[in-house]
Amino acid sequence: xxxxIIGSGRIGCGFAGHLLSAAGYEVVFVARNPxxxxxxxxxxxxxxxxxxxxxxxxxxxSGVRAVDTADRAASVAVLxxxxxxxxxxxxxxxxxxxxxxxxxxxxxxxxxxxxxxxxLADGGAHLxxxxxxxxxxxxxxxxxxxxxxxxxxAVTQRLGNPLSDEPMVFVGDPPDSFVVDATHLVAPVPAxxxxxxxxxxxxWMRRKLYIFSAGHATxxxxxxxxxxxxxxxAIRDGEIRSAVVEAMAEAQRGIAAIYGExxxxxxxxxxxxxxxxxxxxxTDSISRVARDPFRKLASEDRLLGAARLAWEAGVHPHQLLRxxxxxxxxxxxxxxxxxxxxxxxxxTGMRPTMRRVSGxxxxxxxxxxxxxxxxxLTRHWHGDSVLLSLSHVHWA
Amino acid sequence: MKxxxxxxxxxxxxxxxxxxxxxxILTDWGVAVDLIYPEQELIEIANIRVEHDLYxxxxxxxxxxxxAGALHGIGAAVLNPYPVAVILRDKIVTERIxxxxxxxxxxxxxxxxxxxxxxxxxxxxxxxxxYRGSRGRGVRVVWDADELDELSSIDGPLFAQRYQKPEGxxxxxxxxxxxxxxxxxxxxxxxxEDKLGRPFTITPELRDIALRCRRTFxxxxxxxxxxxxxxxxxVVDVNSFPGFKGVPDAALRLADYIFAAAEHRRQQxxxxxxxxxxxxxx
Numbered sequence: 001x002x003x004x005i006i007g008s009g010r011i012g013c014g015f016a017g018h019l020l021s022a023a024g025y026e027v028v029f030v031a032r033n034p035x036x037x038x039x040x041x042x043x044x045x046x047x048x049x050x051x052x053x054x055x056x057x058x059x060x061x062s063g064v065r066a067v068d069t070a071d072r073a074a075s076v077a078v079l080x081x082x083x084x085x086x087x088x089x090x091x092x093x094x095x096x097x098x099x100x101x102x103x104x105x106x107x108x109x110x111x112x113x114x115x116x117x118x119x120l121a122d123g124g125a126h127l128x129x130x131x132x133x134x135x136x137x138x139x140x141x142x143x144x145x146x147x148x149x150x151x152x153x154a155v156t157q158r159l160g161n162p163l164s165d166e167p168m169v170f171v172g173d174p175p176d177s178f179v180v181d182a183t184h185l186v187a188p189v190p191a192x193x194x195x196x197x198x199x200x201x202x203x204w205m206r207r208k209l210y211i212f213s214a215g216h217a218t219x220x221x222x223x224x225x226x227x228x229x230x231x232x233x234a235i236r237d238g239e240i241r242s243a244v245v246e247a248m249a250e251a252q253r254g255i256a257a258i259y260g261e262x263x264x265x266x267x268x269x270x271x272x273x274x275x276x277x278x279x280x281x282x283t284d285s286i287s288r289v290a291r292d293p294f295r296k297l298a299s300e301d302r303l304l305g306a307a308r309l310a311w312e313a314g315v316h317p318h319q320l321l322r323x324x325x326x327x328x329x330x331x332x333x334x335x336x337x338x339x340x341x342x343x344x345x346x347x348t349g350m351r352p353t354m355r356r357v358s359g360x361x362x363x364x365x366x367x368x369x370x371x372x373x374x375x376x377l378t379r380h381w382h383g384d385s386v387l388l389s390l391s392h393v394h395w396a
Numbered sequence: 397m398k399x400x401x402x403x404x405x406x407x408x409x410x411x412x413x414x415x416x417x418x419x420x421i422l423t424d425w426g427v428a429v430d431l432i433y434p435e436q437e438l439i440e441i442a443n444i445r446v447e448h449d450l451y452x453x454x455x456x457x458x459x460x461x462x463x464a465g466a467l468h469g470i471g472a473a474v475l476n477p478y479p480v481a482v483i484l485r486d487k488i489v490t491e492r493i494x495x496x497x498x499x500x501x502x503x504x505x506x507x508x509x510x511x512x513x514x515x516x517x518x519x520x521x522x523x524x525x526x527y528r529g530s531r532g533r534g535v536r537v538v539w540d541a542d543e544l545d546e547l548s549s550i551d552g553p554l555f556a557q558r559y560q561k562p563e564g565x566x567x568x569x570x571x572x573x574x575x576x577x578x579x580x581x582x583x584x585x586x587x588x589e590d591k592l593g594r595p596f597t598i599t600p601e602l603r604d605i606a607l608r609c610r611r612t613f614x615x616x617x618x619x620x621x622x623x624x625x626x627x628x629x630x631v632v633d634v635n636s637f638p639g640f641k642g643v644p645d646a647a648l649r650l651a652d653y654i655f656a657a658a659e660h661r662r663q664q665x666x667x668x669x670x671x672x673x674x675x676x677x678x
Contacts, residue, residue: 054426159663226645227575232425233652237645280425283659380597386575388595388644395597396577 001190004082006030006097008040008066012088014155014170016117018048019178021061023192025084029066030075030100039162040066046168051281058169069100079104084190087127088117091295095130102134105144111186113145117178121205123148124184145186148201150179150208156282173282179204203259210255210306211265212273214320215248217302219277220289221326225377227386227396231289232280239390244277245270247306247319254309254317292337293330299359303327307366321366322390324358325373331383342383350374397658398428400448402464404455405433412588414640415454417647418654425655434459446472450658453481454637461485473661475654476636480615484636487527487555494631497612499605502630503558510544513556517541521559523632527552557632560625567629569598569606570640571618572653576606579642593642602629609634616653 003020005012008031021027031037040046045062067074079085079101089097094116101114116123128146135141155172162168177194181201189197198204216231222243223234234240248270256264277284296302303324307317328350331342344353350371351362360367376393386396399422406413422429430448435457444466451474453464461482468478476484483489491504506527507513516522517540524547526534537559538544547554565580581593598606602622609631610618619638622629640646 051426227572227649228652229656230652233648233655236421236648280427280655283655382600382603384574385598385603386577388577394595396575396595 001084002026002028002082003084003086004028004030004078005086005088006069006079006100007088007090007093008033008036009088009090010155010158010170010172011117011151012086013046013061013168014048014158014172015151015153015176015178016086016088017046017064018059018061018170019176019192019194020084020086021064022059023190027061027064028078028082029064030069030078031066032069033162034068034070035162036168037066037068039168040064043165043167046170049169049171050174051171052174052279053281056281057174060167072100072103075100076103076107080107083112085112085114086117087114087123091118091120091123094118094120094123094127098127098130099134101127102131105131105141106135106139111143111145111188113147113185113190115147115149115180117149117151119151119208120148121202121209124181128184143186145184147181147184148205149181150201150204152177154276154282154284156284156288171282173276173279175276200259203263206305206309207255207259207264209302210251210309211248211269213302214251214306214323215244215270215273216277216289217296217327218244218247218319218323220286221323221330222390223286224290224330224332225326225387226390229286230280231277231284231286234286235274235277241274243319243322243390245274247317247323248273250310250315250317250320251306253315254306254311254313257313258309287332287334290327290330290332290338291335293327293335293341294337294357297324297327297357304358304360304366311366316369317366318369321370322373322377324370325377328354328370328374329377329381397426397655397662398430398448399450399452399654399658400430400432401452402432402434402455402460404457404460405435412641414647414650418651421647421651422655425651427655427658432463434463439463441466444470446470449473449662450475450654452637452654453478456481456485456636473657475657476615476617480613481636484613484615484634485528487525487529487633488553490634491555493612494609494634497608499608499612499631500629501557502560502632505556506553507556508553510547510554513538513544513547513554514541516556516558522556523559524550525555525557525633526550527555560623560630560632562623562625563627564624565593567596567602567622567624568593568638568642569602569620569622570638570643571606571610571616571620572640572643572649573616574607574610575649576603577640577643578602581642591641595642595644605629605631616657617650 003025005016008029017027047058049058067078069075116127124146152175153172157171159169179196179198182197182199219231219234222240228234252264303320307320310317330338332338354360362371380395388394388396419429451472453474464474464478468474488506494501521537521539524536566583568579570577576598578596578598579593580596582590585591617637619635620631621633
């Protein structure tokens with residue numbers, strides 16, 4: 001069995017490659033980074049280090065090879081002959097791989113599943129629509145399954161130099177399951193032990209986005225204001241830890257109202273998540289988790305989507321809105337989107353920015369609370385100062 | 397990740413150093429932390445090797461400084477950097493560098509003979525400090541030439557600063573990387589609570605002074621003693637790796653910073669960090 005993975009980054013190598021190789025697939029990466037392609041072909045392997053506190057286990061992923069997307073014919077040939085295609089290119093790059101996938105599908109006569117490992121609610125549908133635009137009218141696209149997936153593992157680091165002859169090391173946490181959207185699969189369905197085939201994929205997606213990712217973002221944005229560099233540092237701060245637990249609990253009640261309490265999980269589920277955040281071995285940086293605030297502040301994304309869901313369930317999302325207010329303060333100079341967001345607030349004001357970015361009006365209840373929280377946070381704030389106390393909003 | 401911390405022993409009555417908490421946090425994060433007390437060991441100099449991703453120079457004893465210098469010399473990463481820690485131990489050198497950087501300090505003089513200070517007292521009192529002192533030990537205000545005889549017991553050059561009458565509480569400014577924290581406290585601090593003081597919001601002027609010091613010395617863990625006199629701030633002391641007393645969550649913030657420094661070093665020099673110089677040269 002062959003699997004082609006488009007993308008040789010952290011999720012491509014540290015999750016998809018590891019998982020599929022362990023499931024017995026012959027793995028070929030289709031990547032646009034020629035240095036990485038050359039490295040993988042030279043060594044034929046890399047390593048995955050799964051770390052939880054002081055426990056670390058390292059796995060060798062061997063027998064892999066790679067083709068450069070610049071070599072269009074070779075890339076199409078790989079995708080045409082494979083038994084499974086996986087994309088792991090990042091949500092913003094997904095559309096760019098559509099022409100390549102379309103070319104490959106035109107050479108195939110057998111069905112094929114394409115999994116998007118992008119943690120996007122509509123990743124499969126999005127790629128399918130982009131591929132469709134690259135195909136001739138009447139092409140039988142229904143023979144191919146485009147399915148979104150939900151990846152459980154956080155792969156936070158790529159260590160090593162691809163110019164060297166030492167295998168690269170991808171560092172992540174141990175979870176190895178992924179949820180795939182059952183509704184778009186075509187036969188034959190790949191047999192992968194840790195794959196959860198879900199009919200209610202949207203519910204799984206919302207649960208992950210609104211509980212785990214909302215907690216992660218809350219930790220990152222409050223941690224940024226308090227001057228921490230890592231998620232594992234921020235979650236050790238008592239004020240932030242409480243805020244993260246409460247934010248996730250607000251979201252959990254919103255999820256429970258729609259999908260039931262059993263699916264939403266209880267305090268034990270939140271505790272498991274907190275322990276993942278506290279895992280220092282994966283050195284998850286605040287700047288990585290907080291980056292791209294425009295996307296994370298969007299109306300249906302982790303913070304405000306969860307806040308809306310909680311609100312509809314009769315829960316006032318105090319902590320989620322405070323986290324969103326903190327996200328509106330995110331001004332990491334290394335993050336171009338953060339600089340753009342701060343510029344927009346300076347030029348047009350907070351209310352119009354909030355309306356454009358998050359779709360919230362200042363005169364509705366959520367919008368009003370968010371603006372109030374933002375004003376509380378930004379009083380005496382100089383952009384480069386450190387927040388000493390969340391409860392008293394005291395800046396260093 | 398392996399971190400070695402060069403420590404000094406304190407008497408048991410000393411309260412609440414931040415370091416035990418820092419060590420506990422780093423250990424909880426899975427870091428192998430070795431506490432190194434040079435004064436308690438017989439060290440064969442040839443056996444000093446780089447065995448950690450990062451060394452933290454917390455102690456300021458002569459032997460700890462020398463061990464840090466030896467490690468620096470064979471390629472170890474030391475926090476704060478050894479050459480800067482040496483400079484900051486010497487108030488004379490520090491004062492000159494602060495002046496060059498445009499950091500406001502009181503007029504400052506140095507002499508080996510107390511009687512040289514007599515003419516200066518005609519225009520106001522002086523504060524005399526041991527030129528390698530710390531924690532306020534041996535600091536005294538001299539108002540009159542009659543008092544100069546009492547300075548003969550001080551070992552080494554006399555470091556004299558024009559006394560600036562402080563307004564309000566003393567201000568301690570701490571830097572952890574780019575982050576600047578202010579704590580105001582009474583002087584002299586008599587109790588532990590006095591030493592903790594209370595945090596205050598740093599003004600842009602004080603932030604600029606703190607960051608200028610940090611940039612000038614190229615050091616990330618820094619403490620400044622600042623007094624305000626006639627509405628103007630004066631930096632009257634600079635310390636490498638101070639105690640950060642009164643900074644909220646100081647231990648967690650320091651652990652976060654030290655972890656990042658070690659991680660940065662490990663990523664930059666994944667194989668070099670633990671190699672002795674001889675092996676690196678081969």
